[in-house]
Amino acid sequence: MASAPHSDDALFDDFLETNGHQMxxxxxxxSYNKKQCPECGGIHSEDARTCTVCGWKPV
Ligand SMILES: [Zn+2]
Incomplete structure (x- = not known):
């Protein structure tokens, strides 16, 4: 089975890719080179670290 096209890691990546958008x-x-909060849609400047509208921040 040395010629298997996908490793388990690749399959796992596909899984994340497929499901990531629903999580x-x-x-x-x-949006237009501005950061946009995925939770509330608020627009922030490049250096924003948390959303000042709803408090969301990247995990
Ligand atoms: Zn927000």
């Missing part, structure tokens, strides 16, 4: 978002989204 709690852990990263900033971007």
């Amino acid at each position: 709690t978002t852990t990263r900033w989204e971007y």
